Each structure stands twice: as structure tokens, then as C-alpha cells.
Amino acid sequence: MFSTRVLLLTAALLFGALSQASTQPEKKPLSREQAAALAQQYYPGKIVKVQSDRHNYRIRVVQPDGRVITVLVDGQSGRVKRDGN
Numbered sequence: 001m002f003s004t005r006v007l008l009l010t011a012a013l014l015f016g017a018l019s020q021a022s023t024q025p026e027k028k029p030l031s032r033e034q035a036a037a038l039a040q041q042y043y044p045g046k047i048v049k050v051q052s053d054r055h056n057y058r059i060r061v062v063q064p065d066g067r068v069i070t071v072l073v074d075g076q077s078g079r080v081k082r083d084g085n
Helices: 002-022 032-042
Strands: 046-052 056-062 068-074 080-082
Touching: 032 046, 032 056, 032 068, 032 080
Parallel strands: none
Antiparallel strands: 046 056, 056 068, 068 080
16 A cells, blocks of 8 residues: 555655646747847947847947947857947
């Protein structure tokens, strides 16, 4: 009787853990708008161009001092970095 309860409890815990792991939502790729917003958070200015390839965005930003920079945003992770750095 005791071993049956232990076995059932173990099975229930294992099943719960497996079902929880399989229901983790997959991370959706960023949209152009989300990528532009992220770029603007890190490098304030006016967005003048957004280009995309399969997994990344290349965003042109005119900064308040008039300089134009290119910001790269990873379309999966959301990582932001300035082009050339």
C-alpha cells in the first residue's frame, strides 16, 4: 500500500514536471516596430530607416546632435549594439 502511494506520487510529480516543461512559450521574433523601439531606447533619436534580414534588424538613427548611426538589433534575443562597435 505504502509503495503504491509512493509510486503514484512520484509518477504524478514526474508527469507534472514534464507537462510544465513542454508548455514553456517559445520566444517570438521581434517585429520591425519592436526592434526600432529597442534601438531608440539605447540610442535616442529619430529612426530614419529599418532594414531586416532573416534574423536581424539594421536601424538608422539620427541622433539629437545630427550624427547618423547604425544600430543592430538581434531579431530573436533583442540584443542591441551599435554597428562597428
